[in-house]
Amino acid sequence: MKDESMNPPSQLSRRSLLRNACLAAGGVAILGTVTANRAQAKATQASVAYQDSPKGAQRCDNCSLFQPPSSCKVVDGDNIAPAGWCKVYAKKASSG
Numbered sequence: 001m002k003d004e005s006m007n008p009p010s011q012l013s014r015r016s017l018l019r020n021a022c023l024a025a026g027g028v029a030i031l032g033t034v035t036a037n038r039a040q041a042k043a044t045q046a047s048v049a050y051q052d053s054p055k056g057a058q059r060c061d062n063c064s065l066f067q068p069p070s071s072c073k074v075v076d077g078d079n080i081a082p083a084g085w086c087k088v089y090a091k092k093a094s095s096g
Contacts, residue, residue, distance in 0.1 A: 004028075043074055048086040050085070054085050058089045058091070059083050059085060060072065063090055070082070
């Protein structure tokens with residue numbers, strides 16, 4: 001007597017194919033949401049050594065990451081001073 005339970009059927013049913021496709025699509029959607037949320041996370045002010053005063057000519061208001069009037073693309077908080085400074089300072093490109 002042959003044991004057929006050891007050999008899975010070689011044909012896929014339409015139902016199992018659709019179910020697997022839906023599961024895969026759901027997994028991709030969840031993964032995309034998690035990745036998007038991770039990309040939006042900002043660094044804490046403490047982790048970038050933010051200070052309310054400039055460091056020489058380096059100031060938030062001449063940094064390419066500063067978003068007037070008081071926020072930053074990569075540093076958390078709505079109290080970023082235009083005259084402030086942090087480790088991720090990136091000078092604005094000269095226009096001209």
